[in-house]
Amino acid sequence: MLLTLDHLTVRLPGTARPVLDDVTLRVAAGEVVGLVGESGSGKSTTAKAALGLLPGTATASGTVRVDDADVLALTGEELRRHRARTVAMIHQDPRAALNPVRRIGDFLRERGADRDRAAQLLGAVGLSDPERRLRQRPHELSGGMLQRVVIAGALAARPRLLLADEATSALDVTTQAEILALLRTLRAEQGAGLLFITHDLHLAAAYCDRVYVMYAGRIVEERTAQAFFAAPAHPYTRGLLDCSPTLGDTSRPLLPIPGRPPSLGDAFPGCPFASRCPDAEPACETWRPEAAELPDGGVAACRRAPAAVPTATERNLS
Amino acid sequence: MAVRIARRLAGFLATLLAASFVIFAAVYAAPGDPAVFLAGGRDKLTPERLATVRAQYHLDEPLVVQYGRWLGDCLHFDLGRSFKYGDQVADLITARLGTTLELVAYATVLFVVLGVGAGILAAVRQSTWVDSAVVGGTTLAASVPSFVAAIALVSLFGVQLGWFPVTGSGRGFAGTLHHLTLPALSLALGALALISRVTRQAMAEAAASDHVEAARASGVPEREIVRRHVLRNALGPIITMCGLVMAGMLAGTVVVETAFGISGIGSLLVGAINTHDFPVAQAVLLLMVAGYIAVTTLVDLLHPLLDPRVKQEARTA
Amino acid sequence: MTALTLAPVRVPDRRPVGVTVAAAVLLLVVLAALLAPWLAPYAPDAIDLSASLAGTSGDHLLGTDSSGQDLLSRVLHGARSSLVAPVLLLAVAALLGVTLGVLAAWRGGWTDALVSRLTDVMYAFPGLLFTVLIIAVFGTGTTTSVLALGLAYTPTVAKYTRSLALAESRKPYVDAYRIQGMGGARICALHLVPNLGRAVVGYLVVLFGEALMSLATLSYLGFGAQPPSSDWGLMVQEGQAAVVQGALLPALVPGTAIALVVVSFNVVGVWAADRLGRQA
Numbered sequence: 001m002l003l004t005l006d007h008l009t010v011r012l013p014g015t016a017r018p019v020l021d022d023v024t025l026r027v028a029a030g031e032v033v034g035l036v037g038e039s040g041s042g043k044s045t046t047a048k049a050a051l052g053l054l055p056g057t058a059t060a061s062g063t064v065r066v067d068d069a070d071v072l073a074l075t076g077e078e079l080r081r082h083r084a085r086t087v088a089m090i091h092q093d094p095r096a097a098l099n100p101v102r103r104i105g106d107f108l109r110e111r112g113a114d115r116d117r118a119a120q121l122l123g124a125v126g127l128s129d130p131e132r133r134l135r136q137r138p139h140e141l142s143g144g145m146l147q148r149v150v151i152a153g154a155l156a157a158r159p160r161l162l163l164a165d166e167a168t169s170a171l172d173v174t175t176q177a178e179i180l181a182l183l184r185t186l187r188a189e190q191g192a193g194l195l196f197i198t199h200d201l202h203l204a205a206a207y208c209d210r211v212y213v214m215y216a217g218r219i220v221e222e223r224t225a226q227a228f229f230a231a232p233a234h235p236y237t238r239g240l241l242d243c244s245p246t247l248g249d250t251s252r253p254l255l256p257i258p259g260r261p262p263s264l265g266d267a268f269p270g271c272p273f274a275s276r277c278p279d280a281e282p283a284c285e286t287w288r289p290e291a292a293e294l295p296d297g298g299v300a301a302c303r304r305a306p307a308a309v310p311t312a313t314e315r316n317l318s
Numbered sequence: 319m320a321v322r323i324a325r326r327l328a329g330f331l332a333t334l335l336a337a338s339f340v341i342f343a344a345v346y347a348a349p350g351d352p353a354v355f356l357a358g359g360r361d362k363l364t365p366e367r368l369a370t371v372r373a374q375y376h377l378d379e380p381l382v383v384q385y386g387r388w389l390g391d392c393l394h395f396d397l398g399r400s401f402k403y404g405d406q407v408a409d410l411i412t413a414r415l416g417t418t419l420e421l422v423a424y425a426t427v428l429f430v431v432l433g434v435g436a437g438i439l440a441a442v443r444q445s446t447w448v449d450s451a452v453v454g455g456t457t458l459a460a461s462v463p464s465f466v467a468a469i470a471l472v473s474l475f476g477v478q479l480g481w482f483p484v485t486g487s488g489r490g491f492a493g494t495l496h497h498l499t500l501p502a503l504s505l506a507l508g509a510l511a512l513i514s515r516v517t518r519q520a521m522a523e524a525a526a527s528d529h530v531e532a533a534r535a536s537g538v539p540e541r542e543i544v545r546r547h548v549l550r551n552a553l554g555p556i557i558t559m560c561g562l563v564m565a566g567m568l569a570g571t572v573v574v575e576t577a578f579g580i581s582g583i584g585s586l587l588v589g590a591i592n593t594h595d596f597p598v599a600q601a602v603l604l605l606m607v608a609g610y611i612a613v614t615t616l617v618d619l620l621h622p623l624l625d626p627r628v629k630q631e632a633r634t635a
Numbered sequence: 636m637t638a639l640t641l642a643p644v645r646v647p648d649r650r651p652v653g654v655t656v657a658a659a660v661l662l663l664v665v666l667a668a669l670l671a672p673w674l675a676p677y678a679p680d681a682i683d684l685s686a687s688l689a690g691t692s693g694d695h696l697l698g699t700d701s702s703g704q705d706l707l708s709r710v711l712h713g714a715r716s717s718l719v720a721p722v723l724l725l726a727v728a729a730l731l732g733v734t735l736g737v738l739a740a741w742r743g744g745w746t747d748a749l750v751s752r753l754t755d756v757m758y759a760f761p762g763l764l765f766t767v768l769i770i771a772v773f774g775t776g777t778t779t780s781v782l783a784l785g786l787a788y789t790p791t792v793a794k795y796t797r798s799l800a801l802a803e804s805r806k807p808y809v810d811a812y813r814i815q816g817m818g819g820a821r822i823c824a825l826h827l828v829p830n831l832g833r834a835v836v837g838y839l840v841v842l843f844g845e846a847l848m849s850l851a852t853l854s855y856l857g858f859g860a861q862p863p864s865s866d867w868g869l870m871v872q873e874g875q876a877a878v879v880q881g882a883l884l885p886a887l888v889p890g891t892a893i894a895l896v897v898v899s900f901n902v903v904g905v906w907a908a909d910r911l912g913r914q915a
Contacts, residue, residue: 051535084537096528099547101625106546110538153536336752337759341768348772355772461898463848465855466890469871473883484879569762573852577875588856591771599771603764610761 001065002161002193003027003050008062010045010054016267019045019058021217024291027161027193032184034204034225035197036240037214038261043197046214047163050195051087052079066161084112088154090183092166094146098138104149105134111156121152125182144175151179155186162187162194169198180207201240205229213237216262216272218289223298233300235277271303279304323619330615337607338392341600342385345375353377358401358594374398392604398597402590407601411583415605417487418571418582420494424502426564429509434556436510437517442544444522452514460511464570468504468577475500485579501578505570509563516559520552527551554624561617568606654906657899664896668714675708679865688882698884700870701877706888713865713889717896720781720859720866721846725839727785732792733835737823739793740800750797754790763787763849770858777866780859784849788842795838799831837908844900851893867893 091097108118122130125148259276397407440452476484488497571584590598683703739750769783853859854868874885
């Protein structure tokens with residue numbers, strides 16, 4: 001297994017509930033895994049945990065492993081090498097991720113590419129005239145071009161695991177499609193695993209092999225992409241599907257999820273989604289969510305999930 | 319960009335004109351006859367001397383004409399004649415300006431190296447005892463007037479330890495360096511707090527950028543991050559503040575040159591005032607103010623060149 | 636005054652031990668100044684050439700200067716003028732600065748433009764040079780120094796007051812008074828200025844240390860207090876010649892006194908101004 005998060009709980013001082021609460025997640029080599037949730041659900045923190053980039057004030061329990069390295073125990077030079085070689089992150093806003101006063105070439109060289117490789121990488125991500133791009137600065141390129149540069153930077157060190165944090169959310173739709181296709185191709189060429197983080201469940205289900213849905217720092221459902229559309233098990237997942245429009249489906253009414261996404265100031269004695277859940281029963285308010293295996297192999301953390309079977313906690317997907 | 323430069327230069331000229339007019343017209347604020355005042359008071363005053371002064375300053379003409387002629391004379395380095403020395407004021411100044419500029423340059427090197435260095439240290443070790451020590455130490459240094467610092471430095475390094483000479487400006491490069499070390503240090507000490515604080519603040523802001531976090535997430539070595547991302551992006555405010563402080567140091571030499579008995583334009587000004595030699599005082603003040611305005615304008619003009627985004631606009635505009 | 640005036644030092648928020656110590660130092664200095672005639676073992680101008688440049692001893696706790704004057708007695712007496720003069724100069728600056736600032740904010744238009752141009756011209760003089768120009772014209776002495784420095788600090792106070800007054804003049808109570816038919820001058824004098832008082836005083840408190848330093852510097856240059864005054868800056872100047880001869884006390888005693896008071900005042904002043912600012 002490439003990336004293994006086991007019962008990862010991360011707390012920040014001054015918050016009522018953990019940022020990540022008992023998160024268990026796997027990404028196998030060569031696999032594309034989606035991680036979906038509203039903003040503040042803990043998606044980005046999950047990615048940062050894989051990089052060993054949790055805030056200094058955070059306390060974490062559980063394990064984060066990439067290959068065989070215990071990420072949370074890495075320090076100093078080992079941690080730096082882990083970030084430089086094993087895992088690479090593609091950020092949401094490419095313009096913020098690049099230093100405005102430095103050249104594109106500097107950005108790539110900093111990530112371990114020499115001049116030739118840098119030019120070759122820019123060509124591989126579909127930028128024209130790579131030699132000239134190397135001398136340009138971020139403000140001379142469009143957002144889509146910059147995201148290609150960021151992807152080139154992420155691929156520079158041939159990482160085993162790619163983390164794409166809302167990597168295409170800031171781009172227009174056609175560029176988004178190009179970047180998504182590019183990411184999939186390049187990832188396949190390098191045989192790397194990809195954790196694809198997005199707020200868009202439809203996109204994740206269409207793009208990924210397997211998808212995790214997060215809510216209030218917890219994984220509420222984990223299914224293969226096909227299973228999501230066929231039979232979403234968790235009411236939150238159903239809510240997500242119901243509240244976003246899909247092409248060619250104009251007759252279906254859009255149903256927003258009532259209430260607001262929970263903040264870090266909200267603590268929950270029971271299921272965190274209970275107050276917004278259409279199917280909630282009084283018992284849900286006190287039920288500690290537990291992952292239960294679904295008949296088709298997925299996992300859902302809902303008291304009322306159909307045919308719920310408690311899972312072995314050490315369930316191994318590989 | 320061209321418009322910006324033109325506007326800035328116009329502002330520079332306007333300020334310079336206004337300030338020089340204040341320096342010029344100050345004569346009329348003095349109690350009594352301006353001619354007597356310019357001649358250095360009633361002692362030893364001869365009718366010939368009074369006539370010379372009247373002619374030199376065109377005192378019989380309207381104020382604006384007088385100012386215009388005075389300004390014209392100043393531009394030709396005809397700054398009048400010193401009452402005390404009997405020399406041309408321009409000669410007095412040229413003989414001393416070099417030493418003052420050396421002192422300012424030396425002090426600038428010291429406060430840039432020490433101040434920016436301390437600021438970087440405080441920023442990198444933010445919220446540790448190093449940070450507190452830098453902030454506390456430089457704040458303390460800023461609370462000590464430069465003449466007290468001068469005396470303390472002379473007492474310790476000059477008299478007690480005998481490492482540095484206590485007065486004069488020395489000959490040759492090594493001699494000058496040796497003589498000007500303590501003066502430059504007393505001049506620089508007060509600026510350390512300001513410079514280190516600006517450096518620390520600018521670096522803290524630059525360090526909060528997303529691209530710094532992104533670089534860290536990519537495993538870029540911390541030393542590279544500090545140098546190429548944090549410090550590089552913080553340079554704008556740091557360089558601006560260093561330029562402003564350097565410009566202000568011309569005025570600081572007044573005290574430090576007096577304290578160390580250095581013969582520069584600062585001590586010339588003090589001597590001129592204590593001997594009522596107004597033409598000299600006027601000329602030195604004009605020079606210092608003009609230098610200050612010129613350097614601050616220059617800093618303002620150069621500042622945007624640090625940012626490639628602005629430079630790009632400049633090229634395309 | 637220049638744009639380089641040190642920004643108020645941001646000392647960390649917790650009420651630090653330093654503030655207490657600094658406040659205690661200031662209290663002692665003020666007491667010493669008040670009680671100088673009773674505390675000082677000698678008259679400040681008692682010359683005793685036989686005891687010239689004596690070191691510390693039972694007779695002279697802090698030694699003597701080249702005229703044999705007791706340094707402790709001089710420093711104690713000097714505390715009076717050294718502490719009172721900055722207060723006076725800040726009073727001058729406050730009077731002029733608040734008037735100009737409120738006028739500029741209230742009248743706006745060309746009044747505001749004129750005040751801001753005047754301010755700009757004065758900011759073109761770095762450091763103490765504006766003060767030095769005034770002294771060059773009107774001659775040296777304590778009164779000239781205090782007035783000249785007061786004038787030099789005016790733009791800083793005016794600028795600060797203007798921004799405060801501008802915000803204050805937009806508050807609804809000002810309109811209420813205007814609707815009642817009250818004149819602008821009365822509203823300013825009776826309501827606006829008193830409401831700014833706290834913040835302005837806080838600002839002046841922060842300036843005090845610098846004002847004291849500037850005045851001491853002028854005295855040191857021979858522009859301020861004249862002999863036989865025991866002004867600290869002047870004492871440093873008088874004691875400087877002895878330093879080269881190896882007698883450090885005559886210059887270091889008053890020099891340390893200046894540094895001690897300025898440091899203490901900066902520590903306490905910033906802390907106090909912070910609180911005043913927060914309550915205002």
